Amino acid sequence: MSTSEKRQSTSGKRMSQSGIEPKMETMKLTEEQAASSNNTPAESAKPTEKPKKQDKERKDQKSTAKSSQQQSKKKAEEPALIGITCSKSEDLSEWYQQVILKGEMLEFTDIPGCYIYQPASYRIWEFIQSFFNDRIRKMKVKNCYFPLFITEANLQREKDHIEGFAAEVAWVTEGGKNKLEKRLAVRPTSETAMYSFYSKKIRSHRDLPLKMNQWNNVVRWEFKHPMPFLRSREFLWQEGHTAHMTEEEAGKEVLEILDHYAAIYEDLLAVPVVKGKKTIAEQFPGAHYTTTLEGFIPSVGRGIQAATSHCLGQHFAKMFDITVEDPNQQVKDGQARDKLHVWQNSWGFTTRSIGVMVLIHGDDKGLIIPPRVAEVQVVIVPVGVTAKMADADKQKLYDEVDKLRQTLEDVDIRVECDYREGYNVGYKFNDWEMKGVPLRLEFGPKDAAKGIVTTSRRDQSGSKGEIPVSDIGSEVPKLLEEIQKSMYQKASDEYAAHRKIVRDWADFVPTLNDKNVILVPHCTTEDCEDQIKKDSTGNVEGQEVDVRAPSMGAKSLCIPAEQPEEIKEGTKCVNPKCGKEAVKWVMFGRSY
Amino acid sequence: MSTSEKRQSTSGKRMSQSGIEPKMETMKLTEEQAASSNNTPAESAKPTEKPKKQDKERKDQKSTAKSSQQQSKKKAEEPALIGITCSKSEDLSEWYQQVILKGEMLEFTDIPGCYIYQPASYRIWEFIQSFFNDRIRKMKVKNCYFPLFITEANLQREKDHIEGFAAEVAWVTEGGKNKLEKRLAVRPTSETAMYSFYSKKIRSHRDLPLKMNQWNNVVRWEFKHPMPFLRSREFLWQEGHTAHMTEEEAGKEVLEILDHYAAIYEDLLAVPVVKGKKTIAEQFPGAHYTTTLEGFIPSVGRGIQAATSHCLGQHFAKMFDITVEDPNQQVKDGQARDKLHVWQNSWGFTTRSIGVMVLIHGDDKGLIIPPRVAEVQVVIVPVGVTAKMADADKQKLYDEVDKLRQTLEDVDIRVECDYREGYNVGYKFNDWEMKGVPLRLEFGPKDAAKGIVTTSRRDQSGSKGEIPVSDIGSEVPKLLEEIQKSMYQKASDEYAAHRKIVRDWADFVPTLNDKNVILVPHCTTEDCEDQIKKDSTGNVEGQEVDVRAPSMGAKSLCIPAEQPEEIKEGTKCVNPKCGKEAVKWVMFGRSY
Secondary structure (H helix, E strand, C coil): CCHHHHHHHHCCCCCCHHHCCHHHHHHHHHHHHHHHHHHCCCCCCCCCCCCCCCHHHHHHHHHHHCCHHHHHHHHHHCCCCCCCCCCCCCCHHHHHHHHHHHCCCEEECCCCCCEEECHHHHHHHHHHHHHHHHHHHHCCCEECECCCEEEHHHHHCCHHHHCCCHHHCEEEEEECCEEEEEEEEECCCCHHHHHHHHHHHCCCHHHCCEEEEEEEEEECCCCCCCECCCECCEEEEEEEEEEECCHHHHHHHHHHHHHHHHHHHHHHCCCCCEEEECCCCCCCCCCCEEEEEEEEECCCCEEEEEEEEEEEECHHHHHHCCEEECCCCCCCCCCCCCEEECEEEEEEEECHHHHHHHHHHCECCECCCCHHHCCCCEEEEECCCCCCCCHHHHHHHHHHHHHHHHHHHHCCCCEEECCCCCCCHHHHHHHHHHCCCCEEEEECHHHHHHCEEEEEECCCCCCEEEEEHHHHHHHHHHHHHHHHHHHHHHHHHHHHHCEEECCCHHHHHHHHHCCCEEEEEECCCHHHHHHHHHHCCCCCCCCCCCCCCCCCCCEEEEEECCCCCCCCCCCECCCCCCCCECCEEEEEECEC | CCHHHHHHHHCCCCCCHHHCCHHHHHHHHHHHHHHHHHHCCCCCCCCCCCCCCCHHHHHHHHHHHCCHHHHHHHHHHCCCCCCCCCCCCCCHHHHHHHHHHHCCCEEECCCCCCEEECHHHHHHHHHHHHHHHHHHHHCCCEECECCCEEEHHHHHCCHHHHCCCHHHCEEEEEECCEEEEEEEEECCCCHHHHHHHHHHHCCCHHHCCEEEEEEEEEECCCCCCCECCCECCEEEEEEEEEEECCHHHHHHHHHHHHHHHHHHHHHHCCCCCEEEECCCCCCCCCCCEEEEEEEEECCCCEEEEEEEEEEEECHHHHHHCCEEECCCCCCCCCCCCCEEECEEEEEEEECHHHHHHHHHHCECCECCCCHHHCCCCEEEEECCCCCCCCHHHHHHHHHHHHHHHHHHHHCCCCEEECCCCCCCHHHHHHHHHHCCCCEEEEECHHHHHHCEEEEEECCCCCCEEEEEHHHHHHHHHHHHHHHHHHHHHHHHHHHHHCEEECCCHHHHHHHHHCCCEEEEEECCCHHHHHHHHHHCCCCCCCCCCCCCCCCCCCEEEEEECCCCCCCCCCCECCCCCCCCECCEEEEEECEC
């Protein structure tokens, strides 16, 4: 994996300059501001007492609470929560930046394109790692670690494939106070490091299949419009690299991995994806073929590449001399066996996925995290606590809340209790909603009297329910699963509703402009795709131009594995300038 | 954490030039050779058919076996295993290099000091990660990820502490085809990146404690004698950074973390360690105090620093302006509360630990991996398979072996079956012994007839046993635990036997020369330690110089938490040139 396609498979294909929305610039500016304040925190104004969750404080708070003087002091200081101040539908870029910053997913640094993954997002990455590791371990894939640095000589061996890469490699040229004799590349990907080793390690057909994977950081320097999670200069990923005896075996694995990737999106992140194969124009140059998952961001009607799994064929094996002797050849004594080049795959999954999840599920109140990957699945907020309340009564309520927590933790639910003093209930609700906690339980003296807890689902604003206290150990896990499924279903329905079959060119651009991706009968040739990209910019004469809709052209996203129907003989390609026969339904769209 | 002490705490304090053993040079040469062959694998001679384990092949092998023609062909090619060709006691450096390479723990690359962690060693790292994550999660520490690159401006903020670091920072100066406006440091550690953020993130006492940890790669460039795992230019570690309201709370955490580190060594890696505190001379400059684990390599009688946990005090908080308002202060209306600087800790654990484990347990046959971290805990080798054996009989035996495997996997034992054809049983035994698999089960027609499996423990060469087939599900896990404990006990006894109490200076150097570390009554002052280092080089007049024993001086390893006895009033420091009162028993030794 290298060159432009590799980036595409992982941190997103660079958008053509013309396709960048104006808001990206806004984000960049804000980022620089953030960075500069980060750089000199001593000089920056330091807001006082901005609240943060901290359930460890509970005991301190409880004892502090007894000092009524302090209590009233804090009351006076009661802070107001500054929530998300713009609407997702009106300004996706600004909304995105606000939800990830205020939701404490990510923080900017003084290096544009390099971000801090705060615990709320890193935890999601850990869930993904654990899920994927379980699956690939069953396939006998082994995790390993290769160096961050690659010598230029070694990197150059990939010369034919690296053209697109040269522009984005970060180079180390100094070590301590000395210039290095030879500069070192910070890995943009690890083929050259790994395949030199494969050539040594694979000595016989008995060493096949060889299946290695690493979780690491990679750096791709040269692009102008970083976007948190989606396109960053450093990102985290796994890169799997395998070698097989036969094309058939390699091909089977490519699809198996694609299934695992789809499971991460659909089962963990509640994000629907379309499985397919890239057209020749869009596949990794040098790959035998590329399979892909394509997601969809409804607010802008754009596709987004979610993950790719490549069959590299024997191309790299030939470049790196990865061969085995043919074990099945009948040879005479002394006769050397033929050398066979191995069949290779590579597959990568990145932190981009977290950004896709945020973009799809979030709403105007902030993040919505699917329960299976939520660091905090349930927050319990004590309600009905008044200033006049006796300490003993409050203590009793808190003890009951703590029992609820214990019950839920006993069934492996990740719970926080919000005992913060000095914040009103509304503040707390908004705060946890902004952070995307999927389920809130409210519990006050009235609930206690009735023996119930009040539930509030994050995914269905305003939808409240009640669960008998005695049942929370069984009902809360069920409710979380329901939220998980419902989030997926909603996103899936939306994607389905915006995946339109288009048979006539006349409907092509208008359908795109209605924030859809489209399925069209297509010839799958490269020239035709280029033509379509040019002719679908949306700046069509006589048609109103929506300033927020990108004027970028549509590209082929994939040839979906599940075709809507068979292409009837004689069907022409949707592009009237093409004239060739259609061979497949191809999904086209504007895309990230 | 930065400067020289930080390296010490993690990748080993640089030895004084005079203290480098001649063998290190040998290793370096070999590494370069290895690197150059790695760089041009196409040109390097490719050994034919060097066997590797590959249990996935079983089915292929079984069917191939039916072709008797191929069978005899393979027989003719039966390879000989090239084991470890030198003795651990005679040449530790050469032995170490051979066991980690042939045991497939690590591979050299074309960049000296940058290594490939093969699955056998990376798996151990994963076990450590999982174990430690479980523990710190209970302490409410949260994992996160900070960028690889740090701007020079930001790095400079640590100026006072960074002097020792400047010499070992790798700098990125080029991105793609352009020179960067400002060069970027590849993180040698993440204080400057993290504490700028802490200054923003901690706005109130309610944000305390803040406990973050990251698992990442760091780079320290400038040293001349890399040694796999122990001292490498890039290494993997976790770095925990926490901020607290009080010194007491910070201090409690420092020791809690040290306990977890000790548990990784003792309970997972079966490596005994001594807990203690560094003397002023050896602590991290800038730290309030440094706690440490000290290990011991019996073959050379040297200490080795295993992990450190620092209380940083308020020093960094002052540099990075990390403050909160005093929540307990009684203030009048309008009066501003006092600012309090937070108390900070930092603690790191690195892949060095894997090297320590290898050095302590391995023997002349190769690695010995403790069962709890062994990727393969049990290997089952079918025995008594002869060329004349009917296919059906062999199939029957293999099916029975497979049942054994299933039984063991059902009780969560990690098992491999070695069905490789074309290798004799002796080869297989040696191969798995070299890789350090803690328990081998042998199973042949005779065992089957008796209903037993034969056991062979890796840690006790030649010690065989028998387990009834019906009991393996319960007996094998017990035996593995016994191996784990016995490995620890052996190493612990050895350490204890080489930790000598020395009261007179006359015994100091001779006891060191007998490959011991020593406990001496000491004044704990810096000048005195320098004097001792100078006077304990071992090149004592009239004494024979052992070329393999380093002539390096002894340094203080730690003030052990567990003191051998109370220092009696009036006891003088062991150093006759010192003359001060002894205040503690201090452990001294030559060290890595």
